[in-house]
Amino acid sequence: MMSETSIISAELHAQTWIVRLTHPELDSVTSEQLSLELGELVERVGAASVVLDLSSVSFLQSTALGAMITFRNRLKVLGARVVLAGLAPRIRRAIAVTRLDVLFGVYDDVDQALKALQAD
Numbered sequence: 001m002m003s004e005t006s007i008i009s010a011e012l013h014a015q016t017w018i019v020r021l022t023h024p025e026l027d028s029v030t031s032e033q034l035s036l037e038l039g040e041l042v043e044r045v046g047a048a049s050v051v052l053d054l055s056s057v058s059f060l061q062s063t064a065l066g067a068m069i070t071f072r073n074r075l076k077v078l079g080a081r082v083v084l085a086g087l088a089p090r091i092r093r094a095i096a097v098t099r100l101d102v103l104f105g106v107y108d109d110v111d112q113a114l115k116a117l118q119a120d
Contacts, residue, residue, distance in 0.1 A: 008037050010044070016117055017045050018110055020053040026064035035067035042071065047079040051113040052104075055086025065100065072104060081105075081120070085113040 007023035007030055019041065023030050052068060054060070072082040083105040087095060095101050107113035 006037060007033055008041070010041055012048070013114065014118075015048055016114060017048050017050045018053060018114075019050055020055075021057050024056055025059040026057060027059065027061050028063050031061055031063035031067055034064055035070065038067055038071040039074075042074050042078075045075060045080060049081045049117045050075060050083070051107075051110055051117070052082060052084050053086050053110050054084060054088075054091065055109070057091065058088055060091050060094065065098070069100070069103070081117065083107060083113050083117065085110045
């Protein structure tokens with residue numbers, strides 16, 4: 001269960017979970033917490049699609065990317081899809097350079113991501 005010091009918030013919107021990353025800097029310390037919280041969320045999410053909203057994130061270390069990839073892979077096995085939304089330009093470039101945009105799908109904002117998931 002997510003604590004008061006949680007760095008994510010999750011809400012179900014229709015058939016899709018919106019998971020907001022609320023901490024602005026996902027460094028090695030916060031990435032460990034992110035990994036734990038996303039791991040706890042897998043059971044709740046099940047086979048539902050997920051929008052990871054990074055609109056509050058200004059710094060993202062590779063360990064945070066690893067946590068998000070692990071989350072995505074665990075949900076994919078269950079039949080879920082995970083997409084990213086609200087990336088700052090610098091983070092979006094890093095996602096594109098590493099080709100993770102192909103793995104996740106990247107959208108300008110949560111609304112755009114929700115529409116894309118509903119269209120699939």
